Amino acid sequence: METAEEKFGQFKGQDVIKYTLTNANQVSISVLNYGGIWQGYLVPGKDGKRHNLLLSADSFAAYQEAGYSINRVIGPTAGRIEQGQFTIDGQDYQVATNENGNALHGGPTGWGDGYLWDVVVDANNGTITLKKTFTKEDDSYPATVETAVVYTLGEDNSVTLDFYGESDAATLFNPTNHTYWNIADEDAPTVEGLDLQINSTHHLAVKDGKLPTGELIANANSAYDFKQMNSLGDALNEMLKTPEKGFDDYFVVTPSTTLDHEPIAVLHDQKSGRTLKMYSDRNGLVMFSTDGMGDQVHLNRPGRPWMALALEGQTLPDSPHHPAFGDITLRPLQPKHYQIHYEIEF
Numbered sequence: 001m002e003t004a005e006e007k008f009g010q011f012k013g014q015d016v017i018k019y020t021l022t023n024a025n026q027v028s029i030s031v032l033n034y035g036g037i038w039q040g041y042l043v044p045g046k047d048g049k050r051h052n053l054l055l056s057a058d059s060f061a062a063y064q065e066a067g068y069s070i071n072r073v074i075g076p077t078a079g080r081i082e083q084g085q086f087t088i089d090g091q092d093y094q095v096a097t098n099e100n101g102n103a104l105h106g107g108p109t110g111w112g113d114g115y116l117w118d119v120v121v122d123a124n125n126g127t128i129t130l131k132k133t134f135t136k137e138d139d140s141y142p143a144t145v146e147t148a149v150v151y152t153l154g155e156d157n158s159v160t161l162d163f164y165g166e167s168d169a170a171t172l173f174n175p176t177n178h179t180y181w182n183i184a185d186e187d188a189p190t191v192e193g194l195d196l197q198i199n200s201t202h203h204l205a206v207k208d209g210k211l212p213t214g215e216l217i218a219n220a221n222s223a224y225d226f227k228q229m230n231s232l233g234d235a236l237n238e239m240l241k242t243p244e245k246g247f248d249d250y251f252v253v254t255p256s257t258t259l260d261h262e263p264i265a266v267l268h269d270q271k272s273g274r275t276l277k278m279y280s281d282r283n284g285l286v287m288f289s290t291d292g293m294g295d296q297v298h299l300n301r302p303g304r305p306w307m308a309l310a311l312e313g314q315t316l317p318d319s320p321h322h323p324a325f326g327d328i329t330l331r332p333l334q335p336k337h338y339q340i341h342y343e344i345e346f
Contacts, residue, residue: 001123009060027157035112036073055180055308066297072112075175079317086320096140143171166335173330180308190306192233197266198226204250246291279341280313
């Protein structure tokens with residue numbers, strides 16, 4: 001496995017570094033020490049060139065300008081926590097909020113914003129390991145958490161993201177990566193030409209602020225029905241009638257670990273022949289079709305709605321207020337480990 005690193009920009013006077021691993025098949029991944037940003041997943045194409053499957057930027061400044069948490073590590077909690085409030089063992093907690101009075105993606109000081117991580121690259125094992133300790137003063141959550149995120153590039157071209165957390169007090173832990181995909185060649189301006197399958201029969205009903213109500217809505221016979229491989233373009237155009245004019249939704253999925261390694265989602269591009277399979281050990285998949293993005297973003301594709309598709313594997317959002325969604329409590333001496341895995345065919 002070949003390794004490389006290069007300066008990618010600066011943050012508060014410190015260097016932002018891009019770390020790259022490349023396998024024998026000329027497939028590579030690149031990760032930044034700022035926010036754990038997954039900057040590149042490059043694979044060879046039929047045209048002899050390498051193509052980045054991720055929505056990406058060639059400078060740190062472009063990520064900062066774009067917003068939307070593009071390809072960043074999200075923590076301590078992915079998704080929304082209503083009013084930034086939760087209770088553990090009878091003790092009430094209030095964390096910082098950043099969206100309509102709610103805490104989104106860990107709040108205003110979440111793990112993907114404002115932090116440089118310590119990085120170790122291991123060529124023998126094909127890993128880029130990021131580590132950081134977060135305290136209550138850092139993120140407002142009620143514990144000190146030793147966190148590690150490990151990106152692994154396999155010689156089979158797969159990529160695995162492992163999230164580890166260990167705390168000194170009870171807190172919440174539901175991390176993910178806010179990964180944006182467009183597996184078509186760069187001349188495809190949107191994801192409308194892709195096909196999508198999701199191992200899901202229901203999505204979550206929401207109220208104001210995109211907060212779950214606790215109700216499950218059947219996907220069948222609607223734009224949300226991806227139980228079989230369906231045209232993403234057809235579904236997106238049907239979603240034009242919604243306020244978002246696209247997807248910003250929570251799908252209930254069966255974890256891959258309970259179905260003999262079945263993917264929770266599959267993306268396919270007929271033109272390039274690429275197929276991406278996504279596996280997760282948790283019960284939620286958040287899908288966001290870059291609704292509202294415009295020419296204010298300067299990335300590797302022209303800024304516009306539907307330019308990419310965010311797929312975030314996590315425990316269903318706001319689970320402290322909906323116990324049936326799952327338990328994301330992290331306790332002392334009970335470390336947690338979550339995994340998201342991707343397989344690519346090209």
